Amino acid sequence: MTDADWIRRAIDLARQGAGLASPGALAGAVIVNNGRVAGEGFYTYDGVHHAEILALHEAGPAARGSTVYTSLEPCAHTGRTPPCAQALIDAGVARVVSAIQDPNPLVDGRGLTMLKQAGIDVQCGILQDEARRANEAFITYITRKRPFGVLKLAMTFDGKIATRLGESQWITSEESRRAGHHLRHEVDAVVTGSGTFLKDKPQMTDRTGRPRRRELLRVVLDRRGRVGRPPGWLVFRGSLEELAAELYGREIQSILLECGPDLAFNAIRSGVVDKIVAFVAPKLLGGRETPAIGGPGAERLSEAVRLSDWTAATAGPDLVITAYVHGHH
Incomplete structure (x- = not known):
């Protein structure tokens, strides 16, 4: 060898x-x-x-x-x-x-x-x-003094995360959902927004069955005060940048964002996302609603968020694309 x-x-x-x-x-x-x-x-x-x-x-x-x-x-x-x-x-x-x-x-x-x-x-x-x-x-945590951020997307081939009536379970395959649990196992915290929390009532637990030294910290970002204090969750009402600082202070080395389109856009724009993992199902839904990434969008191509070092794999019938946010990797 x-x-x-x-x-x-x-x-x-x-x-x-x-x-x-x-x-x-x-x-x-x-x-x-x-x-x-x-x-x-x-x-x-x-x-x-x-x-x-x-x-x-x-x-x-x-x-x-x-x-x-x-x-x-x-x-x-x-x-x-x-x-x-x-x-x-x-x-x-x-x-x-x-x-x-x-x-x-x-x-x-x-x-x-x-x-x-x-x-x-x-x-x-x-x-x-x-x-x-x-x-x-670890490298991001040590050198940038913040958690490494992973944004997980589960969408159709045309970039939709739900039907126009809001049905989303399940867009991707069982194999993709299993891979998503492995992503949770590899991080210290999972973050979602109040809209996703109230609509889907997600568990967002690590169900891999593999040992971990700290329980997965579950965080809901709730700047409008809509959630209350659900047991087992950290409710945070500050900005994404303030959340990153709070989690760094708690020795949280990495986070996984599983959230709606607007929070996904804001997380990328705020600089807390380093990597994006997109599970893409071979399905088309069409329509103008429910994009994977929301927000106001870019006015010019020069404003596009550039991704690099992308790789592609499969999970059952789905395509899994991993890419890094340009400038963060």
Whole structure:
């Protein structure tokens, strides 16, 4: 196997921490000696130990002279645990390959420097785009001081979220709805508007059955005071920017917006949306009502919100398009 293959394994391990690592980073580590896995691990917040330490514990004496592959640069500071870089040095590893540097200002290249100064062969930058994508929430949370925002859309081929009489359940397939629950599992909070809340009475819970360290925070944005105080929900009556600041203060690393067309438009315009995931059913409804994105709209093409780095997949009969809001990614 190549370095890229082992780094991909480390990234796959890191992703196993989804729902368990926030407000920390997703991190995975693989220790390889003589072409065979000697130890591996991934980080969970409640587990305290970092991925490298778990891999070292599993490898034991086989760590000496090995190559360590990490999805994220080993830390160089003492936080809840001693620095991982020093643990790798003490274990006698020969080489460390990391996908990306840790954007945390407490690390930011210092771990790699510590390893180099100890005479360890260090390489960084393999599959860095894939590694950044895996940690996009953590990177945004650390560098922009706000939660990473995902806007989820479920619509017909012609961009409608309901019929002209308001019927919307269900536009997309069971497979798409299942994928939507996996999106909820990967975030710390789900946000909707008062209109959607009052009309649909959504549960908006994580029904994947997978473990998570914190209960999904459910937020309804209610600037007009229409909702009251429903149990199990955080009712917020400020702006979207104020909500982002409030959730950042609560160590909410990522949010999923499942909302109506006007709130979707305002969320994009306010800058709290980084990624859009659109589930598109092969159906046509027609009409002028119920667009997926509402608001006043743009007057000129130059005012269009530009999306980048789009990918397409399928969920049952539906198309799933993922794109990033230009300038935020």
